[in-house]
Amino acid sequence: MSDSYSLLILPGDGIGPEVMAEVVKVIDWFQANHGLKFDLSHDLVGGSAYDAHGVPLTDETMARAQSVDAVLLGAVGGPRYDALDFSVKPERGLLRLRKEMDLFANLRPAQCFDALADFSSLKREVVAGLDIVIVRELTSGVYFGQPRGIHADDNNPENEGGRVGINTQRYTSGEIRRVARSAFEMAQRRRGKVCSMEKANVMESGILWREEVQWVHDNEYPDVELSHMYADNGLMQLVRQPGQFDVILTDNLFGDLLSDAAAMLTGSLGMLPSASLGAPMENGRPKALYEPVHGSAPDIAGQGKANPIACILSFAMALRYSFDQGEAASQLERAVERVLAEGVRTADLMGPEGGRPVSTSEMGDRIIAALSA
Ligand SMILES: NC(=O)C1=CN([C@@H]2O[C@H](COP(=O)(O)OP(=O)(O)OC[C@H]3O[C@@H](n4cnc5c(N)ncnc54)[C@H](O)[C@@H]3O)[C@@H](O)[C@H]2O)C=CC1
Ligand SMILES: CC(C)CC(=O)C(=O)O
Numbered sequence: 001m002s003d004s005y006s007l008l009i010l011p012g013d014g015i016g017p018e019v020m021a022e023v024v025k026v027i028d029w030f031q032a033n034h035g036l037k038f039d040l041s042h043d044l045v046g047g048s049a050y051d052a053h054g055v056p057l058t059d060e061t062m063a064r065a066q067s068v069d070a071v072l073l074g075a076v077g078g079p080r081y082d083a084l085d086f087s088v089k090p091e092r093g094l095l096r097l098r099k100e101m102d103l104f105a106n107l108r109p110a111q112c113f114d115a116l117a118d119f120s121s122l123k124r125e126v127v128a129g130l131d132i133v134i135v136r137e138l139t140s141g142v143y144f145g146q147p148r149g150i151h152a153d154d155n156n157p158e159n160e161g162g163r164v165g166i167n168t169q170r171y172t173s174g175e176i177r178r179v180a181r182s183a184f185e186m187a188q189r190r191r192g193k194v195c196s197m198e199k200a201n202v203m204e205s206g207i208l209w210r211e212e213v214q215w216v217h218d219n220e221y222p223d224v225e226l227s228h229m230y231a232d233n234g235l236m237q238l239v240r241q242p243g244q245f246d247v248i249l250t251d252n253l254f255g256d257l258l259s260d261a262a263a264m265l266t267g268s269l270g271m272l273p274s275a276s277l278g279a280p281m282e283n284g285r286p287k288a289l290y291e292p293v294h295g296s297a298p299d300i301a302g303q304g305k306a307n308p309i310a311c312i313l314s315f316a317m318a319l320r321y322s323f324d325q326g327e328a329a330s331q332l333e334r335a336v337e338r339v340l341a342e343g344v345r346t347a348d349l350m351g352p353e354g355g356r357p358v359s360t361s362e363m364g365d366r367i368i369a370a371l372s373a
């Protein structure tokens with residue numbers, strides 16, 4: 001194992017740089033107090049890369065991302081870039097990173113800290129103690145399938161407006177099997193249950209998904225309890241009785257929707273971290289990108305209101321999955337838990353009784369203080 005880990009920091013747009021600044025403080029703390037050494041480099045992605053270079057991700061940044069131990073990303077996008085050509089929209093930069101690094105397994109844990117059980121929009125008894133992981137396929141499906149585009153619908157005089165928009169849901173059996181293995185392995189380390197979600201009742205890709213997940217289960221992980229659910233029912237069940245789930249395995253689009261909904265079980269979208277992992281490299285560790293589940297939150301950007309916890313907990317996932325520093329990861333998670341238990345809240349976590357919310361940087365400082373305590 002190398003004694004210094006290389007980490008590429010891509011803050012991105014909107015609240016991305018604000019929450020990332022707090023993560024950098026946390027990284028500095030671990031360097032100063034934990035004997036860990038990080039070789040940090042910073043670069044642009046999304047709208048900020050477009051502003052500087054005319055593209056949302058340069059080839060140079062892509063090459064750097066391929067060469068480091070891990071990438072940490074804030075968020076991309078914003079209304080300033082809405083009118084750009086689709087090919088250079090900020091989100092294309094992030095999708096290129098995911099695709100070219102082949103980060104097929106997106107782990108999105110949703111944990112309800114006890115101190116926040118009253119801040120979810122659901123009742124305390126529904127969310128208290130919640131601890132689930134969504135394993136979302138990240139490099140295929142309808143976000144990447146061909147054909148795609150917006151075309152003239154020339155031979156269809158009955159189409160008022162005359163255009164057609166196309167996206168294609170496409171999955172190969174190999175793509176399904178490899179992400180299924182990630183979910184089963186995650187379940188083996190947890191409570192041993194996987195629920196796979198698709199729409200096999202109306203989509204052929206859903207039928208293939210169900211069959212291949214079942215195949216991987218029966219042939220390789222028969223010890224894990226596997227169930228299948230249609231994704232629409234799955235989302236309903238997630239808000240009805242989330243505690244019935246351990247690991248949820250699903251495709252790219254459904255995973256995107258399910259994980260934003262799962263965020264509200266934890267109190268705020270500002271709480272949910274994620275790890276996007278590829279196959280193991282020669283050193284045995286996976287290619288990896290860590291990022292909060294949330295976006296660039298243009299409605300609060302630049303105001304010091306963003307909750308940095310999702311991004312900080314994403315770094316905890318990096319400590320665990322890329323740097324083999326499970327104890328340091330747990331220490332950081334406990335520091336977050338302690339700060340929340342002390343009643344420290346950013347604005348997104350304020351209950352109806354109000355109180356004074358802390359700023360993004362105050363929250364970062366409190367977490368550092370808890371690490372030091
Ligand atoms: N991974 C990424 O970089 C993602 C980027 N986006 C992009 O972000 C932009 C905004 O998208 P939205 O749909 O508004 O989603 P969003 O996740 O940026 O915001 C949704 C709501 O949650 C709040 N929120 C999000 N993160 C928060 C945090 N850390 N602390 C406090 N409140 C927070 C926002 O203020 C907003 O009210 C779009 O351009 C979208 O494409 C969206 C999702 C993921
Ligand atoms: C590329 C992102 C904007 C898509 C998304 O919302 C996500 O991955 O959570």
Ligand SMILES: [Mg+2]
Nearest residue numbers: 256257260293
């Ligand atoms: Mg999303």
